[in-house]
Amino acid sequence: MRIVIVGGVAAGVSxxxxxxxxxxxxxxxxxxxxxxxxxxxxCALPYYVGDEVERTSLFATSAAALRRIQGVDVRERHEVLSIDREKKCVTVKNLATFEVFTESYDVLVLATGAEPRMLPVEGFKENAFPLWRPEDADRLRAAVDAKPDLTVGIVGGGAVGLETAENVIRRGGTVHLFEYGRTIMGRNDPALSDFFRRAATCGEPRMVWHMETSVAKAEKRADGLLNLTLSTGETLAVDYLVSAAGVAPRSSLARDAGLTLGPRDTILTDGLMRTSDPSIYAVGDVATSTDPVTGEERPMMLAGTAVKEAREAADAIAGLDPKPLPGGFGTNAVSLFGLLWASTGKNEQTLLNEGLKPRKDFYRATIETASHVAWYPGAKPLLLKILFDTKGKLLGAQAIGRDGADKRIDVLSTAMRFGATVRDLAQLDLCYAPQTGSPKDPVNVVGHIGENIMQDLARFIEPQELADLMEGKAPYLGENVPNTPENVTILDVREASELADDRLDYPLVHIPLGELRDRTDEIPEGKTVVVVCRRGVRAHTASRILQGDGFENVYILTGGMQYWHRTRG
Incomplete structure (x- = not known):
């Protein structure tokens, strides 16, 4: 059997x-x-720019090694120009000699990957450079070597943009990062996006964020600098401009050959990675991946997904009769100045974009805790948020922290694979040692909170929802729940000394938790009550006291004042 593979990065080589x-x-x-x-x-390119890894570390293997050890006929600097499905051959151009020839196949595998998106902005194509291939990293590294204190503009707040920013700053530069959306890392949870940005770059003056801002024009000056005109009308000068505004699948070969395309011009594949032509497979960034929740096909441009698809296609071609891939949850992480943001499954913004409503179609549970028991030295703050449906089934999770975030998301992603509910999370038997965890692991704790929500033992309101509520925007709090400012009582149960320098800028009733049982008559009846404390723990106790006294619509401010400040500035 003659098998031709187009593309020599992770998916193709695997x-x-x-x-x-x-x-x-x-x-x-x-x-x-x-x-x-x-x-x-x-993923190694930004760290090569930052002098964290050597150039040789960018390559997992070589063509010579692949030929010698595996017996693969590797031909670098060869571009496949077209596919003739009827004759089962491809037309290839040798980019070194310019020779054009045809190569026949029994099976063709398209692993052409993706390519950087270059924005249709005046001067952008001529003056902005991607960071997608080793030669791109060579160019940026040379610029940093020549001028360590250079100013770099980065267009795009995804993983490539963030990691490039960190490494330029590590070398001594200043970064202006432009993100046209409300959040970094794509259409994400605004509260977590703000939390991550502030926590990661707090005190770093060389990291300048330009959120909800795009570059409208890039113009080269006589002195070599670039003048950037922003969508806000402002202008600024930079030494170098990086395009990190996302990628698009390289599917033109498939399109020109008449193969069926899927969402966002990916190549439509089945669970065995077969395309609409049974002799042609597609793997990696160019191929679709199944959403394990909805069963729909969608892009999933992650290295872990690519190598799983590569194995699936190879097994199918070899006749092993593998089970169709169930698809991945998009489990991933990004690190910025040592702070990790890890996620799996759906995020809240995705659910909202699908037309779902919190409290009606899904619930959320959020905690701020420590990576391990607080009494053992070295514990780091950890934020963990889960989303689950009205039956308690886990839909997605995100964690932010300098230690332990990836560990919790790995557990939750595994749990999702087996259809776990919040009850299952509460009962998971997880490893405990003082140096690494807690008797009640954060995963268990969000499971407990989820159980409380499902049993209507606790209701929560997000900081942004409270702000919207007090501004008259009437967020949905549940059926027949008052959601206008005049029908809300904010109850702060902290001590008086805590309110002196940290108080919500809204009318509120102040009753310390220790006095609440004897003073519930001071709280107006028939209104929605939002209970506030520093972190949410005392507010939970207060909400149970109020519910026991007959108050019906009692909500806990998620994460208390600590989370309020970290997500709202």
Whole structure:
């Protein structure tokens, strides 16, 4: 069998090596890569710019090693120009000699990946550079080497933009990051986006955020600097401009060959990574991935997804009859100045975009805690938020912290794979040692909160919802729950000394928790009560006291004043 693979990064190389291990001499595997070298790590490029890794670390293997050890016929600097499905061959151009030839196949695997999006902005294509291939990193690193205190503009607040920003600053530069949306990391939870930005870059003056701002024009000056005109009307000068405004699948080969495309121009595939042509497979960033919740196909441009798809395609080609891939939850993480933001499954903004309402279609549980028991030295703050449906089934989770965030998200992603509910989270038997955890792990705690919500033992209101409520925007709090300013009582149960320097700028009733049982008659009846404390713990106790005294609509301010400040400035 002759198998031709187009694309020599993670998905393509993983497919090739798996095929040769399975089929050995019964398969001739030819791999074409248009770039200078195969198997480079995109995610390592910012760290090469930051001098954290050597250039040799960018490459997982070499063409010579793949030929010698695996027997793969690797041809670098060869670009596949077209596919002839009827004749089952591809037209290829040798970029070194400019020779054009055809290569036949029995099975074709498209692992063409994605390419950076260049915004249709005046002067952008001429003056902005992506950070997508090793040569892009070479260019930016040379600029930083020549002028360590340079000013860099970065367009895009995704992982590439954030990691590039950190590494430029680490080398001594200043970064202006432009994100046209309300949040970083795509359409995400605004509260967590704000929390992460503030916590990660607090006290770093060389990181300048320009949220809900885009570059409208980029113009080269005579002195070599770039003048940027922003959507706000402001202008500023930078030494270098990085385009990190997302990527698009490189699916033109498939489109021109008449293969069926899926969402956002990805190549539509089934659970075995087969395209609409049974002789052609697609894997990696260019292919669709199944949403395990809805069953719909969608893009999923993650390295972990790519290598799973590569294995699936190779197994199917080799005749192993694998089970169809169930699809991934998009589990991922980004680090900025040592603070990790990890996530899996749906985020709240995604659910809202799907037309779902909190408290009607889904619930959320959020805690701010420590990465391990507080009495053992070195505990770090940890924020953990889960989303679950009205039956308690976990839909997604996010964690932010300098220690332990990835560990909790890995647990929750695994739990989601097996359809876990908040009850299951509460009962998970997790490892405890003082240096790494707690007897009640944060995963257990959000499960407990979820159980309380499901049993109507606790109701929560997010900081932004409270702000909207007091501004007359009437957020949905539940059926027949008063949601106008005149029908709300804010009850602060902290001590008087705590309110002296930290008080909500709204009318409120102040009754310390220790006095509440004897003073509930001071709280107006028939209104929605929002209970506030520093972190939410005392507010939960207060809400139970009020519910026991017959108050019906009692809400806890999620995370208390601490979370209020961290998400609202």
């Amino acid at each position: 497919t090739a090596t798996r095929l040769k291990r399975l089929m050995a001499s019964s398969a001739d595997v030819v791999l074409f890569e248009r770039g200078e070298r195969i198997s480079f790590a995109n």
